Structures are given as C-alpha cells and as structure tokens.
Amino acid sequence: MAVDILIGLQWGDEGKGKIVDVLAPTYDIVARFQGGPNAGHTLEFEGTKHVLHQIPSGIFHPSIQNIIGNGVVLDPIVFRIEMQKLQDRGVDATQNLFISKKAALILPSHKLLDKVSEEALGKGKIGSTLKGIGPTYQDKIGRVGLRVGDILADDFKERYEKLLDRHRKTVEFYGHTLELGEQEQAFFDAVDYLRTLKLVDSEYMINNALKNGKRILAEGAQGSLLDVDFGTYPYVTSSTTLVAGACTGLGVAPRHIGEVYGIFKAYCTRVGSGPFPTELLDEVGEQIRQAGREFGSTTGRPRRCGWVDLPSLKYSIMLNGVTQLNMMKADVLTDFDVIKVCTHYRLPSGEITDQLPHSLEEEGIEPIYQELPGWRVDLNQIEAVEALPEAFNKYMSFLEEQLQVPITIASVGPDRKSTLRRENVKVV
Ligand code: GDP
Numbered sequence: 234m235a236v237d238i239l240i241g242l243q244w245g246d247e248g249k250g251k252i253v254d255v256l257a258p259t260y261d262i263v264a265r266f267q268g269g270p271n272a273g274h275t276l277e278f279e280g281t282k283h284v285l286h287q288i289p290s291g292i293f294h295p296s297i298q299n300i301i302g303n304g305v306v307l308d309p310i311v312f313r314i315e316m317q318k319l320q321d322r323g324v325d326a327t328q329n330l331f332i333s334k335k336a337a338l339i340l341p342s343h344k345l346l347d348k349v350s351e352e353a354l355g356k357g358k359i360g361s362t363l364k365g366i367g368p369t370y371q372d373k374i375g376r377v378g379l380r381v382g383d384i385l386a387d388d389f390k391e392r393y394e395k396l397l398d399r400h401r402k403t404v405e406f407y408g409h410t411l412e413l414g415e416q417e418q419a420f421f422d423a424v425d426y427l428r429t430l431k432l433v434d435s436e437y438m439i440n441n442a443l444k445n446g447k448r449i450l451a452e453g454a455q456g457s458l459l460d461v462d463f464g465t466y467p468y469v470t471s472s473t474t475l476v477a478g479a480c481t482g483l484g485v486a487p488r489h490i491g492e493v494y495g496i497f498k499a500y501c502t503r504v505g506s507g508p509f510p511t512e513l514l515d516e517v518g519e520q521i522r523q524a525g526r527e528f529g530s531t532t533g534r535p536r537r538c539g540w541v542d543l544p545s546l547k548y549s550i551m552l553n554g555v556t557q558l559n560m561m562k563a564d565v566l567t568d569f570d571v572i573k574v575c576t577h578y579r580l581p582s583g584e585i586t587d588q589l590p591h592s593l594e595e596e597g598i599e600p601i602y603q604e605l606p607g608w609r610v611d612l613n614q615i616e617a618v619e620a621l622p623e624a625f626n627k628y629m630s631f632l633e634e635q636l637q638v639p640i641t642i643a644s645v646g647p648d649r650k651s652t653l654r655r656e657n658v659k660v661v
C-alpha cells in the first residue's frame with residue numbers, strides 16, 4: 234500500500250481540513266507531517282464548525298488512527314486546549330491520537346522570539362502567525378531543540394532551562410527581557426498532560442501499517458507557495474510544505490507515495506506579507522473576501538484575495554507531482570459575470586512567461602488574464618455533478634487543460650456534504 238498525500242497548492246487555507254475529513258473514511262490512518270499551530274484547518278458537519286491546529290483532520294472518525302508526525306512542531310499549551318475543545322464536543326481523542334516522540338516542542342520562549350524577531354524586521358516583517366514556528370524549526374536545525382520524547386527524561390527540566398538560557402540571550406540581543414509569566418506554568422502543566430498520551434515511534438507505526446496493507450493519508454499544512462525552499466522566500470513558513478516534507482516528516486520512503494491530491498481555491502488568497510501577483514486591492518477583492526468569509530482560521534486576519542494564478546499552480550503541481558486536483562470554493566464566485574484567470578506573467582523586461590521568476594517580489598510583474606463567463610448559479614445548492622451549470626463545467630475544463638491534471642473533487646460549500654466527486658474525468 235501507498236501513502237496518499239494532500240497538499241495545498243497556493244498560500245494555504247485552500248480547504249485542506251475539509252477535504253481530509255471527507256476523504257478520511259477511506260483511510261486507516263491520517264497523519265500530519267509538518268507545520269504546527271500556525272495551521273488552522275476548518276471542518277464543518279452537522280451544523281458545527283471545528284477548527285484544528287495541530288491535530289489531524291481525521292480525528293472525528295473514531296476508527297481512524299491520527300498521527301502527529303516527527304516533522305511537526307508541537308505547542309503543548311495549544312494542543313491541550315485543542316484536546317479540551319474536542320472533549321467539550323464529545324470527542325475523546327486520547328485513544329486514536331498518536332504523537333511522534335521526534336516531533337519538536339514549541340516552548341513559550343519560542344513564541345516570544347517569534348514576536349521580537351518580527352518586530353525587529355519592521356516593514357519587512359513576514360507576517361508570521363507568531364506561534365513560534367520559525368524559532369522552533371531554527372532550534373531543530375541548529376540541533377539544540379527539545380523533542381516530545383525528551384519530556385519522558387528525568388532531566389527534562391534541566392534541558393528546558395539550558396535552552397531557555399540560550400533564548401534569554403537572544404531575546405536580550407533584540408533589546409527585550411525574557412518574561413514568560415504564567416506561560417511557563419501552563420507549559421509544564423500541558424507537558425504533564427502530554428505524558429499521559431500515546432507517544433510513539435511513528436516512523437515504525439507508519440511503515441508497519443504500510444506493510445500490513447493499511448491506507449494512509451498525509452495531511453499537508455500551509456501551502457506550496459509558503460515552502461521554505463520553493464515558496465516566495467523570505468515570506469514563507471519554516472518547513473517543507475511540499476510532498477517531499479511528508480517523506481522526512483513521517484519517515485516514508487519516496488517509493489511509497491501514491492496519489493497526490495493538489496488542493497486549490499477557484500480564486501486565490503494569501504494572509505501575511507509577501508508578493509501576490511493577482512491580488513485584487515479593489516472592491517472585487519473585497520467582494521470575494523466577504524463572499525468567501527476570507528478571515529484567518531488561526532489569527533482572524535483578513536485574507537488578501539485575488540484571481541486564480543495558473544503559473545503558480547503549474548509550479549506547485551510540478552514540485553509535488555500532483556495526480557488529482559481538488560477545486561474549492563467556486564460557490565464564492567456566483568455573483569461574477571466574468572471570472573478572470575491569470576495564464577501568464579509579463580515580466581519587467583517585457584518577456585511573457587508561464588514560469589515563476591526567481592523572485593515574485595520584483596516590481597512590475599503583470600498578470601495576463603483570460604476572461605471566462607461566470608455561471609451565476611448558486612453552486613452550493615447543487616447536489617450532483619450532472620446538475621452543474623455549463624459555464625462552470627467550461628471553467629473546470631479550461632483549468633484542467635491548462636494544468637494537465639483532472640479535477641476529481643469540486644467543493645461547493647464549507648459543509649462535508651457540499652462536495653462533488655467527478656469520476657473518469659479526461660483531460661484534453
Ligand atoms: P485549510 O487551512 O486549508 O484547512 O483551510 P481553512 O480552514 O483555513 O480555510 C478554508 C475556509 O473555507 C474554511 O472556513 C472552510 O470552512 C471554508 N470552505 C472550505 N471549502 C469551501 C467551499 O467549497 N466553499 C465555501 N464557501 N467555503 C469553503
């Protein structure tokens with residue numbers, strides 16, 4: 234058996250949580266492989282909305298094992314609150330949740346470091362979620378970080394103090410003092426709670442499951458354009474958000490990768506700083522923001538909105554080896570007579586290209602649009618692919634032809650049920 238992977242193709246918030254929840258019943262295991270509480274994955278069913286940050290989106294299915302993999306950076310405080318919220322809604326995740334002993338620990342001081350380092354960047358700030366992601370990955374790569382398995386050691390407190398000492402010096406370098414207040418006690422209480430859960434060698438768990446013919450779905454976080462290598466650097470997150478991240482973040486060999494679901498919105502959004510060629514700074518952007526309820530699931534910040542961008546989608550598809558596309562939120566575009574699709578960029582040199590230049594930050598990259606007729610039908614009311622309006626089918630066929638990958642799922646609303654599966658799609 235293989236590991237299937239679901240990856241965001243834009244700047245995050247494509248709707249990964251929803252689709253993982255929809256696909257989950259056909260899998261035995263759902264696993265997160267990178268990122269941490271910077272993620273906010275929304276699921277809606279039976280009239281209730283749930284937002285998950287670190288817990289995989291298969292958690293609402295008690296028969297599915299959910300794994301927080303070694304590539305994740307885990308904040309015990311946020312995690313404990315997430316578990317409590319699930320408990321309040323009648324979901325006991327203690328039995329079907331497994332946490333890698335190799336996952337990195339986010340300390341309260343990492344969050345403070347995130348804050349002071351962002352402040353120091355001034356106008357050039359990344360727009361981080363301030364959840365301590367960057368500083369925790371820095372410590373991991375710097376080989377000084379703490380991992381979940383360390384909380385089982387007798388000298389955990391001493392190891393913590395040693396790392397805190399380093400952080401104190403760095404915070405002082407930024408002209409601040411390290412004061413953690415109640416956060417420190419909350420951290421140790423949350424660590425005590427974490428010790429009571431299933432802390433595992435998840436690489437063995439996953440590879441044994443593969444040997445035994447189990448089906449595994451790896452749930453990406455963030456999006457390909459936020460990848461630390463290939464994203465719009467430096468305005469990116471600090472992990473490998475691509476398929477490659479699932480290999481290192483779970484301990485899965487490349488030859489075990491199966492389907493790659495590439496998920497994108499029928500338009501495009503971004504939250505935080507950084508280039509966004511098709512961004513709409515006018516009332517059209519505002520209309521999309523309101524219709525799509527485009528406000529961050531983690532920070533509540535308004536998301537920047539724009540038209541769909543094919544050069545960047547082609548790039549993400551190439552980097553991830555996408556085999557199936559999932560198109561989300563087309564219902565948001567109901568009120569538009571004309572839908573624009575960016576097919577190429579005009580570079581400052583005058584060159585027209587459908588490839589991403591080294592830096593999208595360069596002044597004067599101009600999107601070239603093709604206009605397609607809108608469908609003017611509320612897609613959310615549609616329950617079968619056969620009933621989809623012609624103009625919408627043409628929009629999908631156009632994207633498939635350009636991207637050379639079939640759209641196998643079209644999502645037309647936030648609810649689990651508003652999901653249309655397209656069988657036997659042929660790409661021309
Ligand atoms: P994720 O981070 O990729 O899991 O995405 P988020 O949960 O951050 O953001 C996606 C938002 O769009 C959430 O509020 C979802 O409930 C919502 N959503 C998902 N699919 C659809 C859809 O097809 N139509 C509409 N209108 N909303 C959707």
Ligand code: IMO
Pocket residue numbers: 241244245246247268271272273274359360361362363364365366367453454455456459468469470471504505506530
């Ligand atoms: P999901 O999984 C959208 C963005 C932040 C910021 C940059 C760096 O819900 O799609 P970080 O906190 O990682 O240092 O922030 O990345 N960002 C996201 N944007 N969705 C996410 O996750 C994101 N996770 C990080 O806004 O621009």
Ligand code: MG
Pocket residue numbers: 245246247272273274275530531
């Ligand atoms: Mg999100």
